[in-house]
Amino acid sequence: MKEKKDQNAKKKLEEFGGEILKEIESGKSPKFTTLSRSRSNIHYDEKKGVLSLGKNSEERSFVNVGQAKRFMQTVAIASKCYKFINEDLHTSIRGLFYQLKYSLGEDVDENIFNEQAESNPLIEDLEVSLGVKREDLNLNANRKGVLAGNMRIVDNFGGERQVIDASKQGRSGWNIPSDVDNDIEFVDVKAKFVLVVEKDAIWQRLNEDGFWKKENCILISPQGQAARGTRRLIRKLADMGLPVYVFNDCDAWGWYIYWTIKTGSINLAYMGPEIATPEARFLGVTMEDIERYDFLKKMVMKASEVDIKRAQDMLQYSWINKHKAWVEELNKVIKTKTKLEQDTLQGPRLTFVGQYIKEKIAAKRFLP
Amino acid sequence: MKEKKDQNAKKKLEEFGGEILKEIESGKSPKFTTLSRSRSNIHYDEKKGVLSLGKNSEERSFVNVGQAKRFMQTVAIASKCYKFINEDLHTSIRGLFYQLKYSLGEDVDENIFNEQAESNPLIEDLEVSLGVKREDLNLNANRKGVLAGNMRIVDNFGGERQVIDASKQGRSGWNIPSDVDNDIEFVDVKAKFVLVVEKDAIWQRLNEDGFWKKENCILISPQGQAARGTRRLIRKLADMGLPVYVFNDCDAWGWYIYWTIKTGSINLAYMGPEIATPEARFLGVTMEDIERYDFLKKMVMKASEVDIKRAQDMLQYSWINKHKAWVEELNKVIKTKTKLEQDTLQGPRLTFVGQYIKEKIAAKRFLP
Numbered sequence: 058m059k060e061k062k063d064q065n066a067k068k069k070l071e072e073f074g075g076e077i078l079k080e081i082e083s084g085k086s087p088k089f090t091t092l093s094r095s096r097s098n099i100h101y102d103e104k105k106g107v108l109s110l111g112k113n114s115e116e117r118s119f120v121n122v123g124q125a126k127r128f129m130q131t132v133a134i135a136s137k138c139y140k141f142i143n144e145d146l147h148t149s150i151r152g153l154f155y156q157l158k159y160s161l162g163e164d165v166d167e168n169i170f171n172e173q174a175e176s177n178p179l180i181e182d183l184e185v186s187l188g189v190k191r192e193d194l195n196l197n198a199n200r201k202g203v204l205a206g207n208m209r210i211v212d213n214f215g216g217e218r219q220v221i222d223a224s225k226q227g228r229s230g231w232n233i234p235s236d237v238d239n240d241i242e243f244v245d246v247k248a249k250f251v252l253v254v255e256k257d258a259i260w261q262r263l264n265e266d267g268f269w270k271k272e273n274c275i276l277i278s279p280q281g282q283a284a285r286g287t288r289r290l291i292r293k294l295a296d297m298g299l300p301v302y303v304f305n306d307c308d309a310w311g312w313y314i315y316w317t318i319k320t321g322s323i324n325l326a327y328m329g330p331e332i333a334t335p336e337a338r339f340l341g342v343t344m345e346d347i348e349r350y351d352f353l354k355k356m357v358m359k360a361s362e363v364d365i366k367r368a369q370d371m372l373q374y375s376w377i378n379k380h381k382a383w384v385e386e387l388n389k390v391i392k393t394k395t396k397l398e399q400d401t402l403q404g405p406r407l408t409f410v411g412q413y414i415k416e417k418i419a420a421k422r423f424l425p
Numbered sequence: 426m427k428e429k430k431d432q433n434a435k436k437k438l439e440e441f442g443g444e445i446l447k448e449i450e451s452g453k454s455p456k457f458t459t460l461s462r463s464r465s466n467i468h469y470d471e472k473k474g475v476l477s478l479g480k481n482s483e484e485r486s487f488v489n490v491g492q493a494k495r496f497m498q499t500v501a502i503a504s505k506c507y508k509f510i511n512e513d514l515h516t517s518i519r520g521l522f523y524q525l526k527y528s529l530g531e532d533v534d535e536n537i538f539n540e541q542a543e544s545n546p547l548i549e550d551l552e553v554s555l556g557v558k559r560e561d562l563n564l565n566a567n568r569k570g571v572l573a574g575n576m577r578i579v580d581n582f583g584g585e586r587q588v589i590d591a592s593k594q595g596r597s598g599w600n601i602p603s604d605v606d607n608d609i610e611f612v613d614v615k616a617k618f619v620l621v622v623e624k625d626a627i628w629q630r631l632n633e634d635g636f637w638k639k640e641n642c643i644l645i646s647p648q649g650q651a652a653r654g655t656r657r658l659i660r661k662l663a664d665m666g667l668p669v670y671v672f673n674d675c676d677a678w679g680w681y682i683y684w685t686i687k688t689g690s691i692n693l694a695y696m697g698p699e700i701a702t703p704e705a706r707f708l709g710v711t712m713e714d715i716e717r718y719d720f721l722k723k724m725v726m727k728a729s730e731v732d733i734k735r736a737q738d739m740l741q742y743s744w745i746n747k748h749k750a751w752v753e754e755l756n757k758v759i760k761t762k763t764k765l766e767q768d769t770l771q772g773p774r775l776t777f778v779g780q781y782i783k784e785k786i787a788a789k790r791f792l793p
């Protein structure tokens with residue numbers, strides 16, 4: 058972790074520009090290489106336990122009718138990011154888009170960035186080509202996610218150094234930002250494990266019970282699908298040796314959120330291990346819970362077609378169907394055509410959610 | 426503001442139960458009265474400047490074939506909320522739903538709460554009938570919204586009193602909770618005005634610039650449409666005498682977010698002035714801006730059918746078309762078929778957003 062911004066991205070951008078300049082000066086066509094992010098180049102890395110890119114590389118060249126425009130756009134993006142880093146200012150991809158539109162829009166015949174959809178893949182090209190994250194290029198991604206627990210955040214931001222105590226954030230919790238790598242440090246992490254809960258409402262429930270205090274854990278909610286910053290932070294906490302348990306709904310969306318945290322996702326396969334936590338375990342809720350907690354029988358809901366379809370798809374993935382426990386679990390959903398929400402655990406009494414989690418962790422009853 | 430929870434809701438629930446008991450004991454059919462929330466009973470209150478309910482009341486009676494089930498459900502909800510208040514625990518509407526399903530599901534022939542859609546309107550019935558908010562009944566609504574500025578939050582939560590300094594939250598900001606009325610207090614509010622910005626990305630931009638520090642304002646983003654807690658907090662800050670400026674996109678969604686903050690919304694008309702801030706002003710972005718900031722000419726986007734339709738609809742509302750400036754603004758959108766995003770202001774340079782806001786406030790160039 059770095060309390061000071063990593064200068065790596067700046068150096069990489071300088072090299073990137075230097076190479077292009079050298080090629081132009083020596084009369085060659087400027088070009089750079091990136092990895093293919095097409096589906097055929099995305100695979101599950103058995104050893105690392107994450108989705109990542111294969112070795113198929115692609116060349117982006119200026120002297121190529123089909124690529125000239127994209128090449129120029131990528132160089133323009135690199136130039137803007139270099140400026141942002143030097144200014145020590147951040148923006149969103151939308152902000153970058155409008156800067157490009159502003160500075161390039163009138164110098165060329167047509168607006169080269171009419172649609173943001175055009176700039177997104179080029180940013181990914183840059184990330185992959187340089188081997189840095191967009192956050193390192195001072196581009197914020199959408200943020201979402203909240204945290205409470207025995208740890209402190211040292212946030213060097215806007216010229217000030219703030220120390221935020223994540224155990225003193227009351228009902229609100231600490232907002233997980235987009236960038237958890239630069240000018241920020243996580244210190245005094247005294248917890249024993251990380252508990253990730255899908256829904257903010259359940260996070261609030263557990264926070265009110267002081268669950269993270271009593272059980273000494275870091276309590277995180279991605280508030281639905283986990284944003285880049287939240288996934289990255291979970292990875293960093295796992296790097297500190299903390300076990301990671303994920304507590305989600307037993308349905309298509311809950312499983313998807315879990316596997317995204319664990320193995321990464323197709324979209325972000327290019328970030329590989331940096332954004333995945335293969336050590337994560339699925340704590341619940343599960344179909345198996347119904348056999349142990351009798352009241353859940355009347356809490357099940359009818360599974361939707363999406364849930365069934367998702368369960369069937371998941372059974373095809375090698376990294377899921379190699380786990381017998383997951384095969385059994387998903388087959389139960391397909392067979393009974395039912396699903397279960399994590400909120401159901403509030404049925405007997407509001408504080409039962411915490412008791413359930415304690416019992417499951419103590420008995421090591423989780424899915425791989 | 427109350428650092429201790431208001432006991433009003435508890436008293437109201439006791440009276441509610443007491444009345445029903447009295448009626449049963451005296452051989453009468455138990456009943457209660459609520460206000461109609463149908464469209465015909467929602468009007469714009471000219472004097473208060475908010476959308477609110479009229480006087481059409483509706484009776485909910487137990488001895489009525491069409492109402493017996495709903496009546497029983499409402500009493501069950503009241504009973505659960507009374508329990509939550511006594512336990513000093515909160516939950517979501519989903520949590521309440523599962524508690525009802527748990528305790529009532531097997532005593533009756535059919536599950537009386539199969540769908541959450543059934544319990545939502547009944548909670549509103551209770552809120553209106555008792556004259557309290559669901560937050561006072563220990564039911565959390567979805568939360569969204571972030572804040573930074575020179576103020577402190579005293580949050581009595583889970584048995585601890587936390588003092589959170591909203592000027593020391595780094596890149597993250599303070600998360601605005603669902604309940605900003607009970608066991609929570611806002612103190613040392615030293616700002617001169619409130620600035621509400623639609624998008625979280627723009628909030629982050631201004632936060633990084635230290636805009637709220639330099640201009641001494643409370644910087645809020647509802648992060649899209651404003652949640653109940655955020656709307657209520659804006660109201661409370663306005664009650665402290667702070668002017669409220671709203672900075673949104675110039676499109677259907679941006680206008681909608683503004684008018685919801687200002688006059689309240691159809692859905693929450695029953696909360697009337699408690700959740701509306703008629704004093705709010707629309708700072709931008711506007712079609713008029715294009716005439717003053719030349720670069721915006723090339724930043725406009727094609728308005729969608731939704732935008733045009735929304736502009737036309739808004740021109741029909743008496744509380745909007747009474748303002749000449751709004752009529753002109755909306756007509757410009759309809760005529761030019763263009764719209765404008767707040768992000769465009771990052772075009773010339775990232776820090777231009779703040780300069781624009783300063784200029785507009787200084788010149789008092791905002792819409793009513």
